[in-house]
Amino acid sequence: MYAIIKTGGKQYKVQAGDVLQIEKVEQELGSEFKISDILMIGGEKAHVGTPLVKNATVTAVVTKQARTKKVIVFKKKRRQGYRKFATHKQDFTEIFVKAITSPDGQTSKSDETPVVKDMAKLREERIQQKVADHKARVSVRSADVEAAPASKKPAKKAATKKKATKKAAAKKAPSKRSVKTAAKKATKKTAKKTK
Structure with missing residues (x-):
């Protein structure tokens, strides 16, 4: 029927x-x-x-x-x-x-x-499960951070200093564009002074 x-x-x-x-x-x-x-x-x-x-x-x-x-x-x-x-x-x-x-x-x-099926109750259970999983992950991460030994890296610092000096030297060399703009500014200043 x-x-x-x-x-x-x-x-x-x-x-x-x-x-x-x-x-x-x-x-x-x-x-x-x-x-x-x-x-x-x-x-x-x-x-x-x-x-x-x-x-x-x-x-x-x-x-x-x-x-x-x-x-x-x-x-x-x-x-x-x-x-x-x-x-x-x-x-x-x-x-x-x-x-x-x-x-x-x-x-x-x-x-x-x-x-x-009570959807509100199921939703609450899902949220509580996510919170519990998050707390477990955080506690595992904090345990890993505490257990990890503190390592010293002086060799890498020296290498980075060398790279920094090379980059600074490279930056000091003027480019063609900056030379042209400097020349234009200088000509404008001289033109103003002569007037």
């Missing part, structure tokens, strides 16, 4: 035991609720609603309340200097269809049990 339900302005085809994401419903996590907006029930005997099927219900359990992945919203009009950037996360409710009841009284139940 299957049913076509309407919730959040959308229609879904469901069977007992299905897990689906619908628009956010104000229900607590793990709570059981009934959906009465049923457009059709199919199976051995079909019931078509006008617009809804009377005395038919779908029993569902809330397994997750979360938000979808981030979507980028980017608007642009070329050659107009118009650009807008935004992001969006849509709230959703994940439900487990426990049973479908037709107006005749026939019921289709699921043998499975719903798996309820």
Whole structure:
């Protein structure tokens, strides 16, 4: 037996035991609720609603309340200097269809049990795990720094001094460009003095 339900302005085809994401419903996590907006029930005997099927219900359990992945919203009009950037996360409710009841009284139940996921608790556990891993890495690094012997490097310092003197000598030689600019400045000064 299957049913076509309407919730959040959308229609879904469901069977007992299905897990689906619908628009956010104000229900607590793990709570059981009934959906009465049923457009059709199919199976051995079909019931078509006008617009809804009377005395038919779908029993569902809330397994997750979360938000979808981030979507980028980017608007642009070329050659107009118009650009807008935004992001969006849509709230959703994940439900487990426990049973479908037709107006005749026939019921289709699921043998499975719903798996309820508390996303806030999972997020906190992930953050605590990251903090613990970070503390462990920091303690290992500090132990390595304390255990490392202090080494002296006088030979490398002498070598760097030699390189520095060579570079200083190379910098002292004027380039062609600096000679030209110096000559121009000198001619400008002499021209001002003669006036």
